[in-house]
Structures are given as structure tokens and as C-alpha cells.
Amino acid sequence: MTQRKATLIGLIAIVLWSSIIGLIRGVSESLGATGGAALIYSVASVLLLFTVGFPRLRKFPRPYLVWGSLLFVSYELCLALSIGYANTSRQAIEVGMVNYLWPAFTILAAIAFNKQRANLMIVPGILLSILGICWVLGGEQGLDAAGMLANLQDNPLSYGLAFAGAVIWAAYCMVTARLAGGKNGITLFFMLTALVLWGKYLVSGEAAMTFSYPALIYLLMAACAMGFGYAAWNVGLLHGNVALLTGASYFIPIFSAASSALLLRTPLGLSFWEGAGMVCAGSILCWFATRARRSPAG
Template sequence: MTRQKATLIGFSAILLWALLALMTIGSAPVPPFLLNALCFGIGGVIGLVWIGFGAGFGVLRQISWKVYAFGTIGLFGYHALYFTAFRIAPFAETGLIAYLWPLFIVLFSGLLPGERLRALHVIGALVAFVGAGLIVMGRGDAAGAVPVLGLSLAFLCALSWAGYSVLSRRLGDVPTESVVVYCLLTAALSVPAHLLWEVTVWPQGGWGWLSVVGLGLGPVGLAFFTWDIGMKKGDIQLLGVASYAAPLLSTLALIAAGLAEAKPILLLAALMITGGAALAARASLKP
């Protein structure tokens, strides 16, 4: 597979993740760990079918348990944080903070062998953080009611996904079929967590079930396989650049669905986060 093709495949994940927040909201009131189990169960089963018709299950035995542990912790941890944040914090604000991960991918990629951290990386980080700060300050008199825990979890989402993505680059020889096991183990871990800490609430109505199935097929399914290919074999810097459209697209999707208000402060925050990440990208693309 060529580097260009792998980059294009990785870009498809970004388009799918633009719908992650919208579908997560549509899945309410399903609790986070149950949602994890349902979505990753769907994605994992589809992955098994793909392996059965493709490379065969023998390829899974060639992968170290340490790789499986890394991938499972990355997927399980990120989505437990993400789904929980969306259950307890405002939709648009949570989505924007969670989508700081493109910026962190650029920053962290500067630590990879052969890369370096430049001044524009730092400037871009500061601009994006100011944008995130505007989200909280823009709530005005309601600032005292801001669910700090929810926004903090969203921030941890950004850090965890960027770390997982960049570290995947170091596992370039590991076949993408490993993601199937990540998904299945994440689903398996989510079941006891749900039984211990949550009350079972199933999706409500047709839209609720459609959102859960949609998550399992796309943003919490196919997207992980295409992203894995992009991170391992594509241009990580260009994918970082392309990722900066995700927070803006996600916010626009929420506004179009009537789930978020097109407040000037919110749009300004989205542009600052995207613009800050773009500055960091400009530094990363310099020879």
C-alpha cells in the first residue's frame, strides 16, 4: 500500500468522527459502559467477518499480548471518558474540548524520531487553549454551574486519543487486524463495568437504536481500522492537518441538528481551536 493511499484511508476516519458527538447524543440515555459494550461489540463482530474473508484468524496469533493490551486500554479508556463527558456536560462545549486531540497529535508527533518541536507548535497550542477557555467563560452567569468534571473528562479524552494515535506509529509492523481484538476486548471489559456501576437503560426508540448501530458501524467501528492504517502507513503530519476540521464539523453537525446554539462565542472558540492547530501543522510541515 502506498503512503498516499494510506493517508486517504486515514482521512475517512476523520469524516466519520465528525458524527461521533451527534450519534452519542442520539444514543442517550444509554449509560457510558453499556454504550461501549454495544458499539464495540458491533464493530468487533464486523471485524471478525472481515478477517474471516481476508487474512484469516491465524494472523491474530502472531501479535504480542502487549500490543493487544495497549490498544484495548487506548480504546476502552478514551471512550469511557468520552461517553461519560457527554452525559454530564453541555454537548457543544464538551465536543470542542474533546476535539483538542488533533492539536495534541501534532505536538506529540514532534517527539517522534526524526521530528522536532518548533515555536509555531507552542504558539498553536496556546491559541487553541485560549479557544477552549472561551468555551467556559462564554457561559457567563451560568459559569458557576459548569460541570467541571465533564469538561475535565473531555480534556483527558483529547490527551488519551492523541497519545494512542501517535504511539500507534511505533507499531507500524503490527497488522490492522489487531484492531478487531481491541474492539472485542473493549466490549468485554465494558460489560462488568456496566453491571457494577450502572443501571441498565436501553436505547429509546428508533433514533436511539439507529444511533447505537451507526456508532458501531462508523465512528466506533470502521473509523478505527482506517485510522490505524493512516497512522501506521500514511503521512501522520498531513492527517494531523486534516484532523483540524473535525471540531468545526462536529460543532456544525450539532448546530444543524438543533442540539447546540450557534452562539458567536462558541463559533469563535471553534475557529481558535482549529486555527491554533493549523499553526502547529504549519510548523510540522516545514522540512
């Protein structure tokens, strides 16, 4: 496989991931927050079995199996349920934006635990990302403390899960980098996520799922976006232009908001796009802050 083709496949993964927020919300509106998520991860697990295959667990480092599984499942639960529990489609998109704090948090974790070097640009990068989220949560007024507080009080569970997910994914990235040894356990992790969600569905007393053709279409699309997204990203990282893929991934918040607004038929005002742009710009600044300086020629 050529590098150009692998890079294109990796870029397709970014497009697929950008649609996840809207698709998860579309499924949860018909099939429920927990039941819908359980079906998404179940179907995605089947797709991953045919594309990535099931890993040979004996060759995996045991600490990675334990911590990787725990963190991945926890993150996916936070992501899916935070969107499913949102009161409105607009709120689901805002919750998804909170989740996109993870790039900045991942870089902070790399600095704290992996001794990643960074310059002072990391400070405005983190602040800009957080300011962007505050701008989004402030509603049409932009940076509005009262509006942001009212938003959070309206549904603290969804926003709290999204924020926790961003922190957990940063931890998962660090654990994977240090313990995985190049192994890919994504199929196992998806299966475990589906099992936990089914367990929660059985004990939570959630209403019975109502199937319809639109719900099934959303379900299939969400599962494909999840499963094929991870598979395509893996190909891109292994054989493509990693620098290009990394740079493109920082624009996922904007791509995701545009895709979600279209899928959920939810108009987003100028202030939302300003905040989304700040989140992207903050993540890019954090990335630049960690780039090693080249030594001048002797």
C-alpha cells in the same frame, strides 16, 4: 485501488468521525451513558470483524498488545462516558470540543518522546488551541473566566474525562508509532472496550435501557460511524494521499460541532464557532511547526 479512490474513502472516515459526538449523545439519552456505549462498541466490533477482520495476535509485539489495549480502551471510555454524562446537549458538544485538544497534545508528545523537530510556531499553536477551548467554555461571552469556571463546576466529571481522553489518545498515538510494527489491532481493541463497558454496566446499577426505533437508529448509525470510520481511515492511510487526509482531519472539530448541532437540534452561538475555529487553527499551526525545512539548493 487508485490513490484518488483511497483518498475519497479516507475523507469519508473524517465525515463519519465528525458525527460521533452527536450520535453517542443520541444513544446515551435513550439507553444510558454506560449501556448505550457498551451497545455501540459491541455492534461496531461485529462490523469490524466483517470489514477489517480479527488480528493474528501471535504476530503482534507483546508490549503493543498490552499498552495499546490499555490506552485505547481508556481513551474510548473517556470519550463515550464524557459525552454520556453531560447534563445537556450543548454541554456534550462542548465536552467533545475539549477532546479535540488531542492533535496538539500528540504533537507535543512527539516532540518530547519521539524527538520530533519543531520550530517556535509550536508555542502559538498550543496556546491558540487552549484559548479556543477557553473561548468555547466561556459561553456566549467568549473569553469569560467566570463563565468558564461555572461551566466546569457544573459537570467536572464530563470535562475532566474529555481532557484526560485527549492526553491518553496522544499517548496511544506515540505507543502505536513506536511499538505497533505496522500491525492493526483495532478489532481487538473495540471488543475489549465493549467488554469493559458491559462490566461497568453490570456493577454500576444503571437504569434499564429503554429501546425505541429512534434509539436503535442512533445506535446503528453510531456503530457504523465508529467501525466503518476506522476501517475507511486505514484504507486512506495505506493507499491514499496522506498529506491531504492529515490536513482535512484538523478541521474535524468544526465538522463535528456542525454535525452535533444538527443531530441534537442545539443552536450554537458565534462565540462557540470562534472558539472551534481557534482549536482548528492551533492544531494546524502545530502541524506546520513540525514540518521539516527543506535545505536550499547548493
